[in-house]
Amino acid sequence: MKNSINTKRFIEKLQESAFTYTLISIIIGFIVGAIALLIAGYNPIESYGKLFGVIFRSSKNISYSFIEYSVPYILTGLSVAFAFKTGVFNIGAEGQYVMGSVAAMLVGAFVKAPAFIHIPLCIIAALAAGALWGGLVGFLKIRFGAHEVLCMIMFNWIAYYFSNFIVNLDWVNVGDGKTWSVPIADTAKITISDWLPGLSPKAHFGVFIALICVVVIYYIINRTTLGFKLKAVGFNRSAAEYAGINANGSVLTALSISGMLASLAGALQVMGVTYKVSQFAGQEGYGFQGITVALIGGTNPFGVLLGAEFFGAMKFGGTRFDAPSEIVDIIMGCIVLCIAISSLLKMMISSKKNKGGV
Amino acid sequence: MDQLLKTLGIVLNATLMYTPPLLFAALGSCCSEKSGVINIGIEGMMTIGAFTGAAVGYFSGDPWLAFICAGLAGMVFALIHGFACITCKADQTISGTAINFLAGGIAVYVCRLLFAGNTETHPVPNKLPRIFNGLFEWCNANLGGKWGEAFAKNGFLDNVFNTYASAYIAFILVLVIWFVFYKTRFGLRLRAVGEHPQAADTLGVNVSLVRYICVALSGFLAGLGGASITLATVSVYRPSIVIGQGFIAIAAVIFGKFKPQGAMLGCILFGFCNGLKVVVGSNGSIPVNIISMIPYVVTIIALILFVGKAHVPAANGKPYIKSK
């Protein structure tokens, strides 16, 4: 008798937890992916086996999946999630990422300093770029009433072309008609692959920085007056103003912080993996995929961390997958769609239990 | 003077190349947003439309069939988005983002299936027709002297007016959509649903149905937009073909205050800047990348100077939940 009550309560808790729905959505996503694989002539069990096998096969691959590939997603996911919490949709993470990588590259390649100064310097440059790129949108919104989603889309493209412009400058370009910049100095690199055996060649300690950011952001949102005020403005700007909270300042702060997180992602990628900035044929997408990660993670910083790790592993697996990588895109798209639809399921379940109102 | 006219002709030609895809997508976005459904998935719908247009165009050889199929493909994805947002009350931004991923992935996936593992389709044998081409050629050949010359290939008139049918359709659609929005019963109900769905509901308007129709339309138009790239400007589909134009179309709609005429101006502005890029770029004096930034900077400046706060339909983005 007691067991069944406990089970019932456990099931109720499950029904209310967002995590359950995310899990179900992921499973559905994989099922759809399996169908797509079948149609394309692949055996889904084999392919999935290979996918997961690849991720976990060696410590090197684990390192790839969970350190190297996921760091940018942790940070762009945090950026978007933080912005969501404060009432803004940071679709500009893409541009902020680019500006961060350009700033880090420039300081990394053209400033001479010992590592313990050089690395922080690069990071600070990137943070400044991100704060500027995000904050500027906030400024335009406050001062001129410009629509922030529109502005951010514009800023994304401006950043993209700006990056290409910088890369093609004579003193930045590596020469020989190539389409990338000179590499950053060794003192600016943060790769740690030689610290431990079995790490992937480009594992870098950016992962620690990212983890610290997760904790810091969690703390800010949930335990500080700053987070309190930002959330108040995000939920009800009028009431927040009425209560004496500086709403304009909050918007500016929120966008600056979001910008800094996204630009940090770009910087760490340059400093740890690519060591340079290339001319892009298209937008890289880290910023947009940050949106996916934020949503998978339910805009909760620790959820974002898990989501980013999952996403990064999938991306890595996709490169070593025998089936084409766009299957992974399809799976991801399905997962997000299912998460979005899950609110219907939640509502249906809670309305059955509804005691009713007047 | 002649040179100026020629340059102007080239710029306008480029403008008319870039504008129609944007315009179709922007009109689609207008329909959806005006009824209260945010549709960020326009980008994905354009992509699937572009691919479908190229694929059907290749296999059937009939550009008009391909054009329509592209619209239908966009509509299918739009209905998925609609189902998620309207029936399942999902967050509309999330759903739109998911559609972008899905559509992008599926487009490449099917492309590989149909075209032997390539991510690029084979060129379409017949593009959308330039409907005045025949007229122009005839005039050039048969009208004497100055008149005949005016219709010469690559002359000003040829560059500006002898363009693909899709361009004409796009501009005519602006009028059609404007008429539907502001003069018809459906348009009245559509706008009511976007501003105050509860009011419309209490008066017996079927909010869900109206929104479904608008979202489906938005997908159809976005699909047409994508196809007008692969069936007119270029003649193949490759993954990088749409590259942000869906988002720019949304920007044009916000810029145009959610009205079809305003969106049209926004699209022309972008198209024009891209056109300028072609001319100034070939000059070599200003770096290509700086020129490419121009449309975006111009939009921001225009927003600051002229537009101020856009009037977003009041119910935009909020799923309609009947309080029962």
Added chain:
Amino acid sequence: MEENGRIDMSRPTVEMKNIVKMFGSFKANDGINLTVHKGEIHAILGENGAGKSTLMNILYGLYHPTSGQIFINGKEVSISGPNKAIELGIGMVHQHFMLVQPFTVAENIILGMEPMLPGGRVNMKAARAKVNEISARYGLEVNADAKIEDISVGMQQRAEILKVLYRGADILILDEPTASLTPQEIEELIEIMHNLAREGKTVILITHKLKEIKAAADYCTIIRQGKYINTVRVADTTEQQLAAMMVGRSVEFKVDKAAIEPGEVALEVHDLHAKDYRNVEVLRGLDLTVRKGEIVGIAGIDGNGQTELVEILTGLKKATHGAITMNGHDAYNKTPRQLFDMGISSIPADRHKHGLVLDFSVEDNLILQNADEKPYSNHGALNFKAIDEHAKELIEKYDIRPRGCEHEPAGDLSGGNQQKVIIAREVTNDKDLLIAVNPTRGLDVGAIEYVHKYIVDQRNKHKAVLLVSFELDEVMSLSDRIDVIFEGKIVGSMSGSEADEKKLGLMMAGGSAHEE
């Protein structure tokens, strides 16, 4: 209010018999009976949450009764939805208007039943003509081509009434129609109701405003906690009796106020000028003084500058010219934060927009302005224990229900309890000046009593209180001094004890007290 000949007692148009409605295990309506006749104006009286809205929603088809019968014009019906209700000739004018803001009056009225031209086009000319016709017939003056966002609340309501008449309603349900109207507009509405009844319509009025029932209704059915109490003939019943039936105990209307001597000046406003959002001058040299230990009430018709005055005093708007001092310090055009720190706190007019963050918990709302202060936070880090204790204390002290709601989102509380949260917060802030704007809007008699008590308490503690309210009764019963605002200036002043409704009404409309 003549009755002879207007009401046709032989023709009951609406009969609701033994209506029971359950929401889960909660009984919203417990066996309610209602009979209304052709040409009758019938009021349904009850406190907030008594079940009157539920009953009418059943009549309009928005809810289905758990059990019970409904007869329209003698025939039993089952009302499946609003469309069926409209078919039966029932129309409902909701408390919160269902008007599309950017549309014109005519467009709103015809939405859903548009006169057509071939080709799917709307025949706006025919629409306008029809609107004007109905408008003239029932004396409902509107401008068919004006946009809703530009017209007064009174005209918006007339548009709502026209909406139901356009659809051929014979039975009109008006849900709390006077909640947002000025005294003048209320009079006009009562006139309109009599017109409608004279034309043979049946009018059902949902309300808790006793004065209006006395002025407008023929009969009144009282509901309390879902149960049917009584149906009375209004002419034979006093307001006291109605209130007692509604609340279940006798209710005190006049607020008990001991006379105290006002102290030093708290707020001083001199020659204040400001423009409204359309850049039209709305305050034209306003002077105002509020002392500690006094309640100054501002009486005036909505739109004469009170809203802007309060916005300036709370920092949400900038004045163009003038002087404001608080406790002798300059308070002109300061930020909300600065004004709060200088001793000005307020109970806002719109509790959902300005008063509370509905998604925040009750305890977070209780410290909305004080998050930076000890003990609620320390160097930027929140102290959850202190916030929790503070909330528990206030919930107990101010009887905020349900108990234990400190972690619940504020949006889950009822309107009355939400207002209690705001009052608890502002009274605890204990600032030298309390500005109360329409503090009892949407609250029932029990809650109103309670709010008035706290306002008077603050004044008794030698705090200054500025009361801005559209309820003239409230202003008259609470204020020590009443200032009348008209066209952006204070045009007259009288002490609370001498206040006379006629004199005030005259000044509010721009006449002077000396005219006769």
